Amino acid sequence: MFNKEGLAAALAGMDDSPEAREAIERLRESDLVRIDQLILASLDRTWKNAGFVTAGVLIAAPDEYEEIPEAFYALRIRTLAEASRIEVKGDLDVLKACEIRLASPQEAA
Numbered sequence: 001m002f003n004k005e006g007l008a009a010a011l012a013g014m015d016d017s018p019e020a021r022e023a024i025e026r027l028r029e030s031d032l033v034r035i036d037q038l039i040l041a042s043l044d045r046t047w048k049n050a051g052f053v054t055a056g057v058l059i060a061a062p063d064e065y066e067e068i069p070e071a072f073y074a075l076r077i078r079t080l081a082e083a084s085r086i087e088v089k090g091d092l093d094v095l096k097a098c099e100i101r102l103a104s105p106q107e108a109a
Helices: 004-011 018-027 029-041 050-062 068-081
Strands: 087-090 099-102
Touching: 029 050, 029 068, 050 068, 050 099, 068 087
Parallel strands: none
Antiparallel strands: 087 099
16 A cells, blocks of 8 residues: 655655655555556566666656656665565665566566
C-alpha cells in the first residue's frame, strides 16, 4: 500500500521546494506503478550506472511528473531493489558509484 507520509519522510531534506512536495502529494498508487515501469523499462541484464538511469527516467518521464525530484526516482530504485526486482552493485546512497540491472528470473520470482 502507498504510504505518502513514509514517502515524505524518506525524501525529507532532499528537495524541499513547494512544487516538489505538491507533486509528490498528488501521486497515486497507479503513478508509482507507472514510474516503476519506466525505471524497469530502462534496464536489461547489463549493469548500468544508477545515476544515469535515474537522470534518464527523470528526463523521459511524462509531463505530469515534471515536478517530481530526482531523489524520488532514486527512492523508487531503492524500493525496486528491496523487492528484488533489480540487482544492485555498490551503494545506492551514492548513485553515481552504483550500478543496477534487472534481476535474473530466479531472483525476481
